[in-house]
Amino acid sequence: MKYIIAPSILSADFGNLQHDIEMINQSDADWFHVDVMDGVFVPNISFGFPVMAAVKKHATKPLDVHLMIVEPDKFIPEFAEVGADRITVHYEACTHLHRTIQLIKSSGCKAGVALNPHTPVSLLQDVIEDLDLVLIMSVNPGFGGQAFIYNTYKKIKDLKLLIQGVNEELIIEVDGGVSLQNIVTLVSAGANAFVAGNAIFATDNPTETIAKMKSLTVSNFTI
Ligand code: DX5
Numbered sequence: 001m002k003y004i005i006a007p008s009i010l011s012a013d014f015g016n017l018q019h020d021i022e023m024i025n026q027s028d029a030d031w032f033h034v035d036v037m038d039g040v041f042v043p044n045i046s047f048g049f050p051v052m053a054a055v056k057k058h059a060t061k062p063l064d065v066h067l068m069i070v071e072p073d074k075f076i077p078e079f080a081e082v083g084a085d086r087i088t089v090h091y092e093a094c095t096h097l098h099r100t101i102q103l104i105k106s107s108g109c110k111a112g113v114a115l116n117p118h119t120p121v122s123l124l125q126d127v128i129e130d131l132d133l134v135l136i137m138s139v140n141p142g143f144g145g146q147a148f149i150y151n152t153y154k155k156i157k158d159l160k161l162l163i164q165g166v167n168e169e170l171i172i173e174v175d176g177g178v179s180l181q182n183i184v185t186l187v188s189a190g191a192n193a194f195v196a197g198n199a200i201f202a203t204d205n206p207t208e209t210i211a212k213m214k215s216l217t218v219s220n221f222t223i
């Protein structure tokens with residue numbers, strides 16, 4: 001099993017983004033997590049295409065794009081064009097989720113669906129075979145630096161059961177309040193991709209924090 005560390009650039013220094021991108025390039029991180037917020041689906045606005053294109057220009061690792069926006073179908077082809085490798089949409093923002101998943105794939109990207117803390121995993125039953133990734137939100141989306149919601153552990157276990165015998169390659173990603181303190185418990189519950197913003201960028205040595213996170217997942221696996 002490969003475990004993925006995806007630093008969230010939402011917590012990076014936007015005045016010196018290239019510096020933080022280079023730090024991630026040279027670290028043990030696996031993906032760049034890119035949070036796009038529209039001020040409608042979530043009560044915050046982050047950034048859009050020009051910033052994503054700038055990230056892509058310097059990043060040497062895949063872009064894991066998390067769309068916290070309404071009507072994502074309008075923008076998916078353009079996110080693919082500016083460099084997304086994976087695109088994750090919110091279950092709660094998609095009336096025709098099956099169609100949206102197909103659109104992500106036909107745009108050349110891996111497809112993910114994110115679930116807000118109140119949305120049960122069981123609602124994905126009829127699309128689970130079509131997905132590459134499910135992102136379990138462990139905070140209410142919109143901001144970095146929030147406290148981890150404990151019900152996430154139960155949801156990871158529910159998702160593990162849902163994919164059994166159906167789509168066992170699916171990546172179970174956790175986003176929000178992930179830290180050096182809870183990453184081992186998240187691995188034990190069954191998660192294999194970890195987004196972290198504040199827990200990485202608010203430390204004195206983000207490269208070292210990423211390395212510690214990575215080694216905690218690896219050492220958990222070898223036990
Ligand atoms: C929140 C975003 C997260 C956020 C995580 O809506 O989806 O990706 O950047 O930040 P931390 O790790 O600080 O909770």
Ligand code: ZN
Pocket residue numbers: 008033034035066175195
């Ligand atoms: Zn995110």
